[in-house]
Amino acid sequence: MSSKLEIQWTPITNKFITWGSEICLYEVHQDRDNVLQNIKLSSTTSANLLATNTNHHYVKCLDVYPKSDADLLLAVGLSNGRISLSTFGPTEYDALGLTGKELVPRHARQCNAVCWNTIETSWVAAGLDKYRADNSVLIWDIMKSSQNNESNSGRMAVNTMAPGVELAKPIAEFGVSETAHSMAWFSSNSKVIAVGMNLKNIKFVDIRDPNKITNSTLTKAVFGVCMDPNDDRHLASFFENNIYVWDTRNFEKPILTLHQNKPVIKIAWCPTKYNLLGSLQKESSVINLYDIQHTVIGNEEVEPSVLERDVVPGSPHNIMSFSWHNSDENRFLTIALSGTITDYTVFDRITLNWAPTSNVVWTYGRKTMKYINDCPLQDISTKIRQRALSGYGLKAEIYKNGEVVDNEMLANVWNWLFLSGKLVEDGVLTGTQCKHPGVQAVLKLDPSNNKSDHYSLLWSDLGNKNCQGVVRIFKHEDRDKALHLCSWHFERDSNQLTAFLEQLEKEGAHTRAAAIAVFSLKIRLAIEILSRAPETLAFGLGLNVVAMALAGFTDDKNSVWKQFCSTAKQKLSDPYLKVIFSFLTAENYNFESVLNESGVTVDDRVAFACMFLPDNRLHDYLKKLSDKLIEEGNLDGLLLTGTNQDGIKLLQRYLDATGDIQSTALIAVRAFPVEQFSEVIKVWISSYRNLLDTWQLWNERAHFDIMLSTYCPADKPPQQVYVSCNYCGKTISAYMYGLTRGRGPFTRIGGTANKLKMSSCPGCRKPLPRCAICLMHMGTTTGNFSNEVDSNKIIEFSNWFTWCQTCRHGGHVSHMTHWFDEHSECPVTACTCKCFSVDSLSNAIIK
């Protein structure tokens, strides 16, 4: 490294210095727009240069006086071994005579480290290269040394460097003929310093007795010795590719070795967080962070756990140095070879989770969590919940379910299910077992022996004077059924058609009405519809123009009209207008552009196909279309598939695409035959029920269950609890069941009054257990009859017998509820069971 470039925060929270060939002081501030000449540090902060100090040319190391409040005092270690005290401009230190003062060793050699004591703040330590018979670590007191200087001038040694300069005397020195590479004061003990020496050991020296080494270890890792500012026990140092973490109490071996891919050039403990060590490798753009957690199992401290993180502070170049901010959490500065400075804050790892409701929680920093109630994202989960609350899928009239949802496709499905169900009920669609047959099921066209009849109509007969051609229409009773399913069941009756079109016009669907009129071969009607369209519509005037164009209809292949329309229709945006002209300009009955116009609803296209396509092409078209709709999971495809296996495939695809388990389960239950309830549908049902339970929508779940049971009445839930006699072991519940049903051996007793009187085992006549409160036998009434007629129902329930599942003590419901209003323990004396708290939900209710 020829050029050195370092960066360091100062004790003043918004100032930092950089030093290489010169020392620069910067001030950091939040971004302000009006300030130019800024150096951008991050997206929110920038810095400006306050001062530059160019007095020193061979800066080897530097430390900032830790008690710098307003002005900064720097101790600069120079290549000639001197420590020079420097400031930026005039400061309070000038008066103390500190500015410009030099602390000079006896012999000139490079200064490797300089380090202020953070407790005895006037002490500064210098670590020097080896010099024969001279100490390499010198500790100075900047406040005292000048006085000592005078009193001890007699002992002044000869200064080989600058004989004229007075020599201050260090307050302590040690390390004769040794090299000091790096050093660090203990953070809680001001008298002890750790020094990495001679490429072979780290020594702890108490400066009160500098010749005695308090502790040392043999290691090559003598560089970057640094003490955890929060805990004196932990010391880190590095050598080449390895970082070592030491426990100062047990200094023999490192407690941790962190291997790096490239040589390490700097390490530093984070001052704001326990046990976080940052490190930088040579020629790298990454700061490696190690969160070192110490664990004690029993009395033994095991190897610490390390969470490693790599942080890229955004600068792509070689980072030369970095510096932690003293007080801002996890914030550091980096400086790259190019001089680019980056201000970076490491985010603590965020953990997050999603509640079953739409609440999200995550951690922010170490001390706070953030949460959002009802995350405002439009998602199927919130929709399902809203729809469940509005009774979606449970309405008796099937079409009403469509009114609950704000989704047209779903509304259509429900309406279609209603329509098809109605058609089957009314006997329009015969010959299918299915409740909701699809078009494909209805069309049993057999090209060989059950052909559709086809009629050719002359356009001119239909009132179009300038036409010579014919139009082909196919008819068959199956096709009629299919048209019914598509709700085009007005073919034979022109009044119905007119009524339908009027309805469409009322709803503003003028182009659709026109298209249907054209497909019914009533072009004049279509023209009228289009010209009636109010001009207030977005394309009101345009529709009149279209009507004019339509009026010129001719099927002469070479007519100007046809040529013009063929090209002009591409410019139409309305799909229905487009298909009108596609149909009228089609040649050789090729209606591909009508059939594949995705803007036209599926049923209109299918109905169109049923009218104008010959058998084999109709078949192919429906097959292709249904395959496509199934693939897309488009529920409009139910029109084609009906409720058969293909329909299940379609629903599955819809579920895969949308995650809408609710509609899937509901449609499956309500439309598909019970016999077909495959495993798949059962999974849908149980998934949906589970979802409702998670949301605590138990009422909605119960309504769903009720609806479900009307569709499969055979599925009675099995009896859940059996009560048997303590003495003979025979079941009691079977008798009780018989009692209520009016069957079994007790039928002859009869009457509601007697029902309550079964207080002994019907098998052995031994008494049944007693209620823990009233000490009456099970089966007797509670005794607090109310005179109010309204409360009769409650009385019935309060006569029931209940018990704790854990201790099996119990009694009448009314007594138990009363007891547990005030207690959580079992009412039976000497039973310590906390019956009430066993139930988690009751806890929640109490809360």
Add this chain to the structure above:
Amino acid sequence: MFEAQEINAEHKDLIHDVAYDFYGQRMATCSSDQYVKVWDQNSDGKWTLTSSWKAHSGSVWKVTWAHPEFGQVLATCSFDRTAAVWEEIVGETPGPGERGTRHWVRRTNLVDSRTSVTDVKFGPRTQGLQLATCSAEGIIRIYEAPDVLNLSQWTLQFEIQCKLPCSCLSWNPSLSKMHPLMLAVGSDDPNPANGVKVFIYVYSESCRKWTKMDAITNITDPVYDLSFSPNLGRSFHVLAIATKDVKIVNLPHVYDNPNSQNVITKLDAQIVAQFDDHESTVWRVCWNVTGTILASSGDDGCVRMFKMNYINSWKPIAVLRGDGSQVSNEGQRSSVSSTVGPQIQSASQTARYIKLGAISQPRDVPWH
């Protein structure tokens, strides 16, 4: 749009995990300070600390709730090489009309691991009380409480050697009887040369053993978290993986065929989306209740959300900074979504027809 509330977590060190209970009304947190805390939501939606205890003698990595049908039960795992099962009990009633204080007791301490236990998760509730742990030594352990009323007795059912240090695991939450149990395990081993970092194991009821599936072969970066999405009847499983980016993988259903002698060992997994929006390491992924939105957190200090628009088509939809403020220019950043399915037709193109059709024949269709 988003209004983030704040809770003072009162942990002394980094919080590693936060877990909701089945209903989302209770929350448990765990931290490097070795404590576990339980929070309850009151009717106003505010969270209050109800329990806090020193659970382990090392960093507590994960905390997870059992289904409420087993009681109020938590499991934790820690660097101290153990996993623990906790149950909330109510103390003695101080007097009539007063409730005893609730506190958590350790029901069991699972000490089989010789290294840090990095994740713990309860199995699907249809399987009774099962607990899976994974550890830094690369062993997955599956425990079972044979008696669900006795939480102090757990038997070690299976030990699966996974060879690489494990960092996270996830059960397939499918409740369907058709789907055999499935576990996904991730490794944070940093060396790409050590191969795949995501392992899928499937339990065969007939052979009574767990089989490693050959499924995801191209993720060799360290994996920090993974999570199966709630299945809810879908015809495939979805697994989200937090590694150097967010990955979403579709896995086909596996059917356990008791008659077949050949055990299936290959799954045709498909990475359907990957997002490098965090531009850094991704720590966590989690799903909403329907598995339609994925939330992730990463080194950029942001929470990001991704939504499924259509089969296999995922889009970033929201970015929140750690402090809860929303990043405005969301969606500007590019994302790599591999396969984009055909867009479903917009609602305006689907029909209004049937309703009209029904009305057009009022005589035929009696409206009640």
